[in-house]
Amino acid sequence: MSAATAALRPETTQAPSPARLSHLKRLEAEAIHIFRETVAETENPVMLYSIGKDSSVLLHLALKAFAPGKLPFPLLHVDTTWKFKEMIAFRDARAKELGLDLLVHTNQDGLARGIGPVSHGSEVHTDVMKTQALRQALDQHKFDAAFGGARRDEEASRAKERIVSLRTAQHRWDPKRQRAEPWHLYNLRKKRGESLRVFPLSNWTELDIWLYIEQENIPIVPLYFAAPRPVVERDGQLLMVDDDRLPLNPGEAPQQRVVRFRTLGCYPLTGAVESEAASLPEIIAETLAARTSERQGRVIDKDGAGAMERKKQEGYF
Amino acid sequence: MTIHPPKTAFEASTVAQDYAAFLATHRDKEVLRFIACGSVDDGKSTLIGRLLHDTKQIFDDQITALRRDSRKHGTQGQEMDLALLVDGLQAEREQGITIDVAYRFFSTDKRSFIVADTPGHEQYTRNMATGASTADVAVILVDARQGLTRQTRRHALLVSNLGIRRVVLAVNKMDLIGWSQDRFAEIVAGFSDFAAGLNFAEIRPIPLSAKNGDNVVEPGVNTPWHTGGTLLSFLETVPVREEALNAPFRMAVQWVNRPNSDFRGYSGRIASGTVRPGDRVSVQPGGREATVERIYTADGDLPEAGADLSVTLVLAEQIDASRGQVIAAEGAPLLTLETLDARLFWAAETELAPGASLLAKVGTVTVTATVERIVSRIDPETGRPGPAERLAANDIADVRLTLDRPVAVDAYADNRETGSFILIDRETTDTAALGLVLAPKAGGGDGGRAATPVDGAAEAAPAPGGLLGSLKRLFGR
Secondary structure (H helix, E strand, C coil): CCCCCCCCCCCCCCCCCCCCCCHHHHHHHHHHHHHHHHHHHCCCEEEECCCCHHHHHHHHHHHHHHCCCCCCCCEEEECCCCECHHHHHHHHHHHHHHCCCEEEECCHHHHHCCCCHHHHHHHHHHHHHHHHHHHHHHHHHCCCEEECCCCCCCCHHHHHCCCEEEECCCCCCCHHHCCCCCCCCCCCCCCCCCEEEECCCCCCCHHHHHHHHHHHCCCCCHHHCCEEEEEEEECCEEEECCCCCCCCCCCCCCEEEEEECCCCCEHHHECEEECCCCCHHHHHHHHHHCCCCHHHHEHHHHCCCCHHHHHHHHCCC | CCCCCCCCCCCHHHHHHHHHHHHHHHHHCEEEEEEEECCCCCCHHHHHHHHHHHCCCCCHHHHHHHHHHHHHHCCCCCCCCHHHHCCCCHHHHHHCCCCCCEEEEEECCCEEEEEEECCCCHHHHHHHHHHHHCCCEEEEEEECCCCCCHHHHHHHHHHHHCCCCEEEEEEECHHHHCCCHHHHHHHHHHHHHHHCCCCCCEEEEEECCCCCCECCCECCCCCCCCCCCCHHHHHHHCCCCHHHHHCCCEEECCEEEEEECCEEEEEEEEEECEECCCCEEEEECCCEEEEEEEEECCCCCCCCEECCCEEEEEECCCCCCCCCCEEEECCCCCEEEEEEEEEEEECCCCCECCCCEEEEEECCEEEEEEEEEEEEEECCCCCCEECCCCECCCCEEEEEEEEEEEEEECCCCCCCCCCEEEEECCCCCCEEEEEEECCCCCCCCCHHHCCCCCCHHHHHCCCCCHHHHHHHHHCCC
16 A cells, blocks of 8 residues: 555545534533433432532533433532632522522531631641541431542543542542443442542533533623632732631732632632633633633642642542 | 744634634534554654644643653653653653553544543553543554554554544654655555454554654644645544444433423433434333333423433333333344353453353443353454453453343444443452453344354364454454
8 A cells, every 4th residue: 555545445524414413512411421320320429519610510410411300419518618708609599599409518627626728728728628528528428429520631630530430438549449431331339338429521621611601501600700809919829808817918908900710719729810801702712712721720739749649549529 | 842832712802703603613513532542652642742732732831830840750851741741640650651541632623532541551451442442533653663563453453343443543753764655655554454354444544753743733844745634634524423323223221200290201321323203112121112202301302312412212102111221213123132242351450260240231231240151362462362261451352141131232343332331340349341242143043042152162263364254253244
């Protein structure tokens, strides 16, 4: 065969078909399949609800998966008590509007010890108020499967995460005991005490999330849209002064700047970006032209090399 | 390595006018899933890093991290090592090799892409099989200096086994052999000879340099003799999911949706084919027939639904279907089998011996499967069957399984979704094997035990007609 011969057995171009699925439709169908499969094969599933845009999409897909029936599992929000006020207001409004079974868990021991991101730093705070709190809640309610909104495109160690991911009785993730996950056959078996984390959005990218929010008109926390907000600049991060718990350094004063958030978490750990994008079209345009990844605003990813991988092994979602 | 200036994909000033067109493009474009296969030093991670970089998927903070990491772990001296973009886990970076399946995402105006990045190491056959199981296309990397290796043959055989029909032969590191057209032609000819026995519909050879970027996203100036386009142009135009859409309708019931006495729907993801209200279907095993009344979705009823869509079917007749059964087009029934002849990709660290009892998840049903016998072990390089008494990790073998009840399946060669299963270790609950249903041999046909016994001695002998003959026989074609 000559090297110039491009195709050995070229086939005719495919004919368009109404049954052919768009990228977003296929992602949606895959997520719905994962929800149904998990609910059918586990005893006591729960959906981790972090109030962010990915959680909004996750909830929307879950509702679709079981329509016209009701959501067959509760939602769990691990509240560190340091979330933006607007996040909590949004959470409560959505739960009421949709009639959701919403559980809110806070690590009371951590709270009593006064653990917080300002006093203890991001590592200790995340460990006690998020990782440990999550483990407490899962143990308390004996949940054997927890849906989460993590995506493989978020961070390098997530790229290797399975859709159905096994956790030990201590909620640890063992990268060496990852199961093969061929076709669309999910192994939802586990030993007593072990549990599963299930990620229906594994194959979504940040842009897919935004396009889907736009297409489906999914409500999201207003913090994602640009608006004048009181911020201080620290170590290259723009932090919003959401309440009086953020101590100001000498000479530091909150300034009103037009900012928005690409991800949402605990407010002292979540950097804002300067942006004029106040609508979904503008956000999508900005996302497409973006020169930094969305997790750049996350302080916890910078707790040293392999930070996320280590946190996951310890049981961070 | 050159960092290209960012192409401004989207100017803020033209947001309003471009937005509708942009949304239409990005919402409606298709997704292509492909697997990249290569040996440790073929430059696979660099190639994927190159695709991500040149399609502008890499952000500034990631570039900064990459520059830092390149100094620490890179193999490219002072240059940025694109492979580090895709070598995720810390342990891997330290070892300098990729040890697991990772999924990467990028998109262009024409398509979205999901890349399964799988290791080339021999002991990780299961990871490559996993990556290949959902891929539409395989990109098989060859180092131009090395030419075809045992690994190349293994990778080609494996992706062919897993039902991939379109492959790219990516001859990498062409810059290191002076872009020799003769050398390229020699490698292509060698691959064509080998692949003649495999079930590929299309092979696209492309000479490239992942390190420099030639013929990956941008055409290379060094290959005026190459008319086969770039890797990206092929990936943007190759047919997607043709076979699934053209196969008969199948949908495994995942969930019976019964919110009240007025609604009873069967939820599932369509494995293949299309369905319309009014279609006659049969529910298998069992074979009870019914008519599709509605295709319910949360967004309203559909006039038609095709492969990969998740729907809820409402049937006109009051029949009792349940999770685990398959709703199929009338007149195109699945096989109902209690004895399964199957090809296994053994994934567990433990050995498999005849008599072993495992769980088999087939579609949405899980049954008990007992290994009646190991028919043959398949040579991963030649595809030839040989004798085997036990299977070890990463062995490929044909076995006969006895199930505790009949299941509805297709031969894998006919349908990847309904012809596949996993075996689960009862004790560890880990996924022990990937399984492909082999077509029952002709001459059977007593329903529950359709397959006739296979003569082990004949099976163990080199197959007549070489690889092609053996594959045809194994897949019943």
